[in-house]
Amino acid sequence: MQLNDTLMLDERCATVGHTDVYSILLIDDDIELTDLVSQFLTQNGYEVRVTNHGNNAINDIETSKPDLIILDLMLPGTDGLTICKAIRPNFAGPIIMLTALIDDIDEVTGLEVGADDYLCKPIKPRVLLAHIRAQLRRQSSLIEQQQTKIVSCKGDLQIDLPNRRVQYLSQDIDLSSAEFDLLVILASSPGEIFSRERLHKRIFKLDYDPLDRSIDLRVSRLRKKLGDDPKQPRLLTTVRNKGYLLAT
Structure with a gap:
């Protein structure tokens, strides 16, 4: 399998927030x-x-x-x-x-x-x-923008940012890094609607493709792990034609 591009030295660019070699x-x-x-x-x-x-x-x-x-x-x-x-x-x-x-x-x-x-x-x-x-x-x-802890949903949801741990209704919730990062963004502004485009740009730092379903898939997985009914969600709500929000 060959690379579908010329193998050229790109400009060296250090990633923000990390001084060592990745x-x-x-x-x-x-x-x-x-x-x-x-x-x-x-x-x-x-x-x-x-x-x-x-x-x-x-x-x-x-x-x-x-x-x-x-x-x-x-x-x-x-x-x-x-x-x-x-x-x-x-x-x-x-x-x-x-x-x-x-x-x-x-x-x-x-x-x-x-x-x-x-x-x-x-x-x-x-x-x-x-x-x-x-x-x-x-x-x-x-990580740079995180506080020590986010408490949301009337105290039912607790996010330990440095240790990347989540508790909901006093139960530990095992999340992937993608699910955790999405939850942190939504929980940082509970009650605020986040469009798919805005979430995509915050997470991936890339232009949004309307056909990309990655945000919807992450929301679906997050709901499942939090035990939120997708038909009548109480925690992670879909706002038709606008995006998603986390309950206050």
Whole structure:
């Protein structure tokens, strides 16, 4: 698999809020692809580690503790979806999933098991770099802007920001990094309507595509984990043709 773009050194650009080198774990069985991507990302200031087999991935994640993971869907041994689902409870960083398959079901499934972003092969280096930077900026900027704790919904919802933990009705809620970040944005201004475009730009730092369903999928997963009835939600409300809001 070859990259669908000229492999050129992009301008080095430090991500806001992080003074050290970010570490990336690239998990893909295409050796030519991983060599090229690894070279490109290294030239752009990232520390890159590569794993070419699914069976080694979980152990490598636990050992290397990367800031971000690029994970192929189709791997020998353990597949990408299984890996993503297994690591998500203990890995708070962004996960960008790759696939050579053009299938909405794969994208939906990937997001549901905890992926933060999704890209189809062949990969354009500059596009991949933009997505990596957007995911790392999203995480860094949220941490910078966070207080110690957010208490909302008449005290029923409590968000421990430094430890990225959530309690609702005194029950611990296990959220992916994408779900947590979405909840923090909504809980920071309860009762305020956030459009899909506004949420997308806050989270991804990228232009909004009206056909992109990632925000809707995250809201759906968040409702399910919070036990909020999607037909008659009391906590996370959909405002028709406008967006979403969190109850006060």
